Amino acid sequence: MLSPYGLDIIESCLTCKMRADRIFCDLNTAALQAFETIKYATAYPKGAVLFVEGQSPRGIFVLCKGRVKLSICATDGKTLILKIAEPGEVLGLSATVSGKPYELTAETIDPCQVNFVKREDFLRFLRDHSDACFKVAEQLSDKYNNACHEVRSLGLSHSAGEKLAKLLLEWSSRNGESVKVEPRLKLALTHEEIAQMIGTSRETVTRLFADLKKRQIVQSKGSTLVIRNKAALKALATNS
Amino acid sequence: MDSASHQSCFDCLLRPDRLFCDLPTHALEAFDSIKCLVHYPRGSLLFEEGQTARGIFVLCEGRVKLSVCSETGKRLTLRIASPGEVLGTSACLAGRQYEVTAESLDSAKVAVVRRKDLLKFLKNHSEACMQIVHLLSQDLHIAYERVRSLGLGRTRRVRIH
Secondary structure, X not given: OOOHHHOOOOOOHXXXXXXXXXXXXXXXXXXXXXXXXXXXXXEEOXXXXXXXXXXXXXXXXXXXXXXXXEEEEOOOOOEEEEEEEOOOOEEOHHHHHHOOOOOOEEEEOOOEEEEEEEHHHHHHHHHHOHHHHHHHHHHHHHHHHHHHHHHHHHHHOOXXXXXHHHHHHHHHOOOOHHHOOOOEEEOOOOHHHHHHHHOOOHXXXXXXXXXXXXXXXXXXXXXXXXXXXXXXXXXXXXXO | OOOOOOOOHHHOOOHHHOOOOOOOHHHHHHHHHHOEEEEEOOOOEEEOOXXXXXXXXXXXXXXXXXXXXXXXXXXXXXXXXXXXXXXXHHHHHHOOEOOOEEEEOOOEEEEEEEHXXXXXXXXXXXXXXXXXXXXXXXXXXXXXXXXHHHHHOOHHHHOOO
């Protein structure tokens, strides 16, 4: 098969090398074979919309490659990004299970490979394979945890500075960077998108970054951000 | 509280109306054997945010307030849970800390199931697992609604710094 958008499409889940590392995909052989027959492997370019909030659920999207932006939108067009989904995550899960409209909008920010499964097929699959059902419960738990986190940060944080500091600390805690004295992180999002993650304006994010740099708390090298003073960032995240 | 305290789930008259409790006989038997019925007086804490999840709490009677707390001690009520709901599921399944605090608003009766027993129960009874998946989806819907109202609601407009 040709590789659209420069992606290497993984045709079969049975031969996927990444499978063992992914919560949902690591199914037993019987379940995996059943999954194989109901899924459609598809590729999307950057900026494609997988589903829009309010649409009635068609099915689930297993993200194999690339990242997807999950957001909610107000009627006046104001957007809030809930999460950047990474490979291995199942999208549209709760809506598909409950039959209610999708709660979020999912838009690709890289070229992505997505395995789509139709709603009826997926529900039947869950009933037949308790192993898969349990994994879905785990995935939902993860999402719930994330949503509670979001509620806490939106409802209880005082300022945009506090929320930005929290976000940077969270990002820097990935990939084992947190043990380092000066953790580094790749800023994969624009200021606009960061603003939408913490519920503020693009201008505020730019101003906050300038302030953090002036105070030598962070330093940017290209798209990499180095946290120079972790203690100060933590202090910003906990009070102010 | 009168003497309506049903020890066994089989004697519970409200069971058919409740999403989680309406299980097939063999699953209900298994559930009956692993649950432990606890009475909580009004204002007691079922579990606290940050505690490692010990188990799930099936609310039989009474209402429970679910809230989150900031480092400074400010509290935000997420919602009020009513009888029939299962609390602490997500933390329990993921083996994490409870993400909310649950406090009883009335004198409450709760069926508690330990984590270890729950995991075994769900693996053996796919119907129960499916119910849990449904309940989690509902919880998630409510949580997203809350995110929407907090993040995009009009009240935020006033709080510009």
